[in-house]
Amino acid sequence: MSSAAVEARGIAKAFSGVAALRGVDLVLAEGEARGLIGENGAGKSTLINVISGALRPDAGTLRIGGEAVTLRSPQAALEEGIGTVHQQNWLVPTLTAIQNVELGREPVTRGLHLLARGSMPQSRAALEFVGLLQAAHREVASLSLAERQLIAIARAYARGSRVMIFDEPTAALSPVETHYLFEVIERLRAAGTALLYVTHRLDELAHVVDRVTVMRAGEVVGELPSSAHERELVERMAGSERVEHEIEVVGERRRSTVRDRAAEPVLRGSRLSDADGAFHDVDLEVHAGEVVALVGLPDSGAVALARTLAGAGRLRDGELRLNGAALSARTPARAVRAGIGYLAGDRKLRGVLPNFSVRDTVTLSALPTLSPTGFLRRRGERRMARELSGRCEVRAASLSMPITALSGGNQQKALFARTLATSPRVIICEDPTAGVDPGGREALYGLLAGACEHGAAVVLCSSDLREVSLISDRAVVFWRGRIVSELGRDQLSVSALMEAQFNQGPGSARTAMPTAS
Amino acid sequence: MTDLTHHAELEASVPATPPDAPDEPRRLSIRSLTQAPELLVFVFLAALCIALALAESRFVTEINLQNIGRQTSVLLVLSAGVLFVLLVGGIDLSIGGMLAFTSVIAAHFADSTSPGIAFAIAIAATTGVGLLNGLLIGIAGFSPIVVTLAVGQVLTGVALLITSNGPIQPLNPHYTDLATSLVGPIPTIVIAALVCLVAAHLLLSRTRLGRYVYAVGGNEMAAWLAGVPTAKTKIAGYTICGAFAGAAGVLASSRIGSGDASLGPTEMLTAFAAVFLGGVGFGTGRGTVLGVALGALTLGVMSDGIDLLQLDSDWQSIVSGVLIVVAIAFQVLPGKLRRGVAT
Numbered sequence: 045m046s047s048a049a050v051e052a053r054g055i056a057k058a059f060s061g062v063a064a065l066r067g068v069d070l071v072l073a074e075g076e077a078r079g080l081i082g083e084n085g086a087g088k089s090t091l092i093n094v095i096s097g098a099l100r101p102d103a104g105t106l107r108i109g110g111e112a113v114t115l116r117s118p119q120a121a122l123e124e125g126i127g128t129v130h131q132q133n134w135l136v137p138t139l140t141a142i143q144n145v146e147l148g149r150e151p152v153t154r155g156l157h158l159l160a161r162g163s164m165p166q167s168r169a170a171l172e173f174v175g176l177l178q179a180a181h182r183e184v185a186s187l188s189l190a191e192r193q194l195i196a197i198a199r200a201y202a203r204g205s206r207v208m209i210f211d212e213p214t215a216a217l218s219p220v221e222t223h224y225l226f227e228v229i230e231r232l233r234a235a236g237t238a239l240l241y242v243t244h245r246l247d248e249l250a251h252v253v254d255r256v257t258v259m260r261a262g263e264v265v266g267e268l269p270s271s272a273h274e275r276e277l278v279e280r281m282a283g284s285e286r287v288e289h290e291i292e293v294v295g296e297r298r299r300s301t302v303r304d305r306a307a308e309p310v311l312r313g314s315r316l317s318d319a320d321g322a323f324h325d326v327d328l329e330v331h332a333g334e335v336v337a338l339v340g341l342p343d344s345g346a347v348a349l350a351r352t353l354a355g356a357g358r359l360r361d362g363e364l365r366l367n368g369a370a371l372s373a374r375t376p377a378r379a380v381r382a383g384i385g386y387l388a389g390d391r392k393l394r395g396v397l398p399n400f401s402v403r404d405t406v407t408l409s410a411l412p413t414l415s416p417t418g419f420l421r422r423r424g425e426r427r428m429a430r431e432l433s434g435r436c437e438v439r440a441a442s443l444s445m446p447i448t449a450l451s452g453g454n455q456q457k458a459l460f461a462r463t464l465a466t467s468p469r470v471i472i473c474e475d476p477t478a479g480v481d482p483g484g485r486e487a488l489y490g491l492l493a494g495a496c497e498h499g500a501a502v503v504l505c506s507s508d509l510r511e512v513s514l515i516s517d518r519a520v521v522f523w524r525g526r527i528v529s530e531l532g533r534d535q536l537s538v539s540a541l542m543e544a545q546f547n548q549g550p551g552s553a554r555t556a557m558p559t560a561s
Numbered sequence: 562m563t564d565l566t567h568h569a570e571l572e573a574s575v576p577a578t579p580p581d582a583p584d585e586p587r588r589l590s591i592r593s594l595t596q597a598p599e600l601l602v603f604v605f606l607a608a609l610c611i612a613l614a615l616a617e618s619r620f621v622t623e624i625n626l627q628n629i630g631r632q633t634s635v636l637l638v639l640s641a642g643v644l645f646v647l648l649v650g651g652i653d654l655s656i657g658g659m660l661a662f663t664s665v666i667a668a669h670f671a672d673s674t675s676p677g678i679a680f681a682i683a684i685a686a687t688t689g690v691g692l693l694n695g696l697l698i699g700i701a702g703f704s705p706i707v708v709t710l711a712v713g714q715v716l717t718g719v720a721l722l723i724t725s726n727g728p729i730q731p732l733n734p735h736y737t738d739l740a741t742s743l744v745g746p747i748p749t750i751v752i753a754a755l756v757c758l759v760a761a762h763l764l765l766s767r768t769r770l771g772r773y774v775y776a777v778g779g780n781e782m783a784a785w786l787a788g789v790p791t792a793k794t795k796i797a798g799y800t801i802c803g804a805f806a807g808a809a810g811v812l813a814s815s816r817i818g819s820g821d822a823s824l825g826p827t828e829m830l831t832a833f834a835a836v837f838l839g840g841v842g843f844g845t846g847r848g849t850v851l852g853v854a855l856g857a858l859t860l861g862v863m864s865d866g867i868d869l870l871q872l873d874s875d876w877q878s879i880v881s882g883v884l885i886v887v888a889i890a891f892q893v894l895p896g897k898l899r900r901g902v903a904t
Contacts, residue, residue, distance in 0.1 A: 356786055380788035388786045395786075397779035399846040408776060409788045415769050462787065 047110030049074045049207050049238040050095060050126070055104035057090050064090040066262040067104070070240075072207065077239040079249045079270055082259035083281050083542070085507075088242050091259070092209050095240070096128040097121030109206065119148060127200020128209040131216055133192055137185035141176060142167050144184055145199045170202035171195075174228050190221035197228060201237075208232055209240045214248060215343050226251055244341045246274045246546045278546060282509075282539045298489060298515045300533060301333035301496040308368050310501035311353070311470050316362035322348035323525040326362070330470065330501040335492065337504045337512045340522030340545055347389070347474060349522075350505045354386035354472045355379030366470065380409055385468030387460060389475045389505070395459045396447055403429040403443040405458050410465040432461040437487045452479035460488055464495070471495060474505045489515055509541045521545060598840020599852040601891055605884070606859045613866045620869060627748050631740060633861030634754035635813045637854055639828060640835040641761040642805025644853045647836060648765075648778040649798035650844050651698060651705040656806040656832065657825030658716030659687045663810025665720040668820025671731035676738070676815075679731075683814075684807035690716065691803015695796030713825075720822035729820040740816040750812055757808055761801075762850040770797055778846025834881050835860050838888050859884070 050072040057065040065087045072078055082088045093099040095106065097115035106113055108124050115121045118128060135144045143150075145167045163180075171177045174194040184192060193213055200208055210229075214222045229252055233239065241252050249256055249270040258266040258280040266280045309329040316326045323345030330336045338346035351357045353364070355373035364371040366382055373379035376386060388394040397405060406429040407414060414428065415421050429443050436457040440450055447455055456479055463471060471492070477485045492502055492515060506512050512519055513536040521529045521544045529544055613620040639656060646653040663683040670679035694712055697703045723729070742749045765771035773794040776784035785791045813828070814820055839856030841848030864877050 354786070375790075376786050377788045377790045386786060388783070393780075393782065395783050397776055397783055397846070399775060399779035404772065404775075408772070408784075411769050411772060412788075418769050420767055420769060420772065466788075 051107040077253040079253040079256035086259040087262040125206040127205035133196040142180040170198040312365045319358040319360045332499040333496045335502040337516040337519040344522035345525040346522040383469040385463040387463040387473040436461040472503045602855040630751040636857045639809035640832040642802040645798045655709040655713035657829035658713030659806035660810040661720040661825040662716040664814035665820035668729040680811045687807030688804040691800040695799030699792040699795035737818045
């Protein structure tokens with residue numbers, strides 16, 4: 045047998061001391077089609093970034109066609125025959141399709157190295173291969189996301205790539221576009237190209253690949269045929285024994301504090317649709333003392349709904365009521381004033397003000413009530429910051445030190461304190477405990493529980509399904525912008541949540557199968 | 562960037578409930594110099610003053626010090642205004658045009674009303690222009706550079722039109738009182754500038770608006786999500802900058818005793834130099850009135866020194882340019898070296 049198309053051995057990679065890959069082996073034979081799945085943070089992205097040249101591994105070797113290589117950039121990987129197609133690709137929007145295919149290796153005149161007229165025959169052939177020849181001279185800016193993906197494929201094909209990596213290519217595609225992409229992938233396979241296909245959508249695997257590699261916590265934990273049952277794949281990803289164990293360690297499951305389901309809910313949304321088309325016709329009720337989790341894959345609309353409830357998105361249709369009164373939360377500032385507290389995800393980009401002290405961070409959202417005249421009341425601010433950062437267990441030498449001098453987990457606790465500072469009646473949080481140590485987590489869960497006991501309603505979006513199963517009263521599952529199922533308190537477990545997220549594709553062949561094994 | 566490792570050690574040894582000590586006194590060290598750019602400028606300014614005092618006996622005389630004060634007043638007020646727009650993550654290239662515009666408006670109305678009323682009209686007019694800048698940038702979302710450049714052009718044009726017969730020289734002898742009179746040993750114009758600086762300082766450090774200004778500059782998206790009215794804050798920033806540019810224009814006009822459309826370009830560039838020298842970052846939400854004032858004062862003293870030593874005045878821009886690069890190097894390089902980043 046000939047040598048492998050790609051052979052990665054013992055690949056390790058850590059980010060600021062946290063291991064993302066712990067000695068991963070992955071061998072892809074010539075012409076093989078392989079799936080790669082795993083939870084968020086399992087290490088899939090890191091692995092494909094290493095193979096596609098975007099990241100340098102800390103340890104391990106990479107062989108392409110039997111030869112050891114060191115990839116310094118995605119460009120270098122492309123020259124070695126490894127092409128990568130992302131959900132969104134880096135193309136130059138002001139150049140034409142064929143100019144993007146040729147980017148970096150344009151035909152030039154001899155001597156002066158001026159751009160030659162016309163294009164290379166292999167570029168045209170590549171566009172024809174993906175069925176995009178008619179758009180060769182159109183600007184990329186005018187093309188759809190799906191067409192841009194095809195250009196990325198053509199770019200790799202024109203360079204004779206032997207391996208093509210797909211990173212969740214269908215996440216933002218319509219069913220028709222997805223179908224066409226699969227056709228092109230089929231053509232690539234027929235041409236002998238090896239595939240590495242990363243996806244969150246388990247129902248796609250059987251269409252595209254033969255075998256599936258499962259990753260968890262930076263390691264490869266299994267290799268299954270793509271015909272394996274979804275339940276089996278999900279259990280491999282979640283590692284069910286370990287899940288049960290960790291729940292015991294992290295702490296008690298939150299006691300339910302829902303008082304009266306018949307009473308008027310604190311937050312009621314009916315037939316909600318947003319302006320970006322991220323969710324449609326959603327009904328949602330959150331009662332006093334209740335924690336409702338919105339779960340779903342990254343583009344399912346769950347996070348978009350949470351953001352819109354917090355005033356950071358735009359509703360196109362539907363009605364929101366807070367304690368029975370109509371609510372118009374068109375900006376976060378208005379939402380805060382109305383009694384909605386928001387802890388945004390992505391701490392660095394959407395949470396921390398790097399020029400602020402810990403104290404000023406905690407009091408920021410509460411300033412309108414803390415300084416009604418417009419003049420700051422420093423004593424009041426100090427008292428509030430001291431009290432809240434104590435309750436949230438923010439570890440800081442002094443409240444006047446810069447927030448960026450704290451560890452990530454402590455920054456998160458300070459942001460949590462900021463959200464609580466306005467005594468909100470509805471708390472919307474995205475990944476509230478990202479980067480927080482177990483002790484801090486328990487403190488924050490305790491604070492959420494305390495707010496619930498005082499009648500607050502909580503909407504939780506978290507990619508940490510253990511957290512969801514620990515503190516929620518129920519979980520609402522989103523798929524492509526709609527609510528497709530709901531899990532009650534007794535049904536909440538990591539594997540049940542994961543299965544519900546992954547296993548909802550309408551029109552997917554697999555959902556028709558009986559789930560009992 | 563702040564030093565993470567340094568504080569991480571502190572953090573580990575600290576109990577969960579933080580003591581809320583008032584800001585601990587800073588020791589003078591290289592680290593404190595890089596973390597408090599104001600201190601760096603202050604050290605430089607002090608060194609400059611000592612050197613000039615030793616080199617030239619006329620430096621420490623009442624007349625020369627008054628001179629420095631008069632020369633620097635306009636710059637102090639103008640750069641305090643620039644601070645606000647830089648803090649909200651923007652820039653204002655119309656302040657040059659505003660300077661010309663205010664001086665002409667003030668001179669134009671001085672004889673038909675009184676200098677005081679004319680000054681008020683002029684300041685109100687530029688405040689309105691600042692508000693317009695703010696609305697175009699904060700609400701309509703136009704690019705700050707393009708909008709303020711265009712508005713500055715228009716203002717300069719209007720000033721030129723009004724003064725097509727040459728600079729307007731008000732007949733009222735009280736027009737120059739602001740610049741020439743003294744309160745005790747201190748020129749009135751210096752007191753006016755100080756009042757403006759104190760107002761700017763109080764706005765930034767003692768009001769909710771000031772806190773919001775820093776929030777928008779630090780991370781606009783995060784500030785918006787935390788409930789800060791970011792659009793209003795930006796509008797306020799540009800409006801305040803307009804008001805300060807108007808005040809600076811009035812002071813300048815009183816000093817030269819006329820309304821002159823050629824005012825502006827030089828003053829604007831010097832104001833930006835003063836602000837950057839004073840440690841204000843571009844799009845970082847960092848900077849204080851104290852730093853800006855020290856930066857402006859440094860440039861003022863330097864210009865005075867160059868006059869006293871009878872050097873070619875062209876040296877001024879060379880030295881101030883070099884100073885800015887050195888100041889920024891002091892703020893940026895230590896962090897890079899610590900992290901071992903050579904790029």
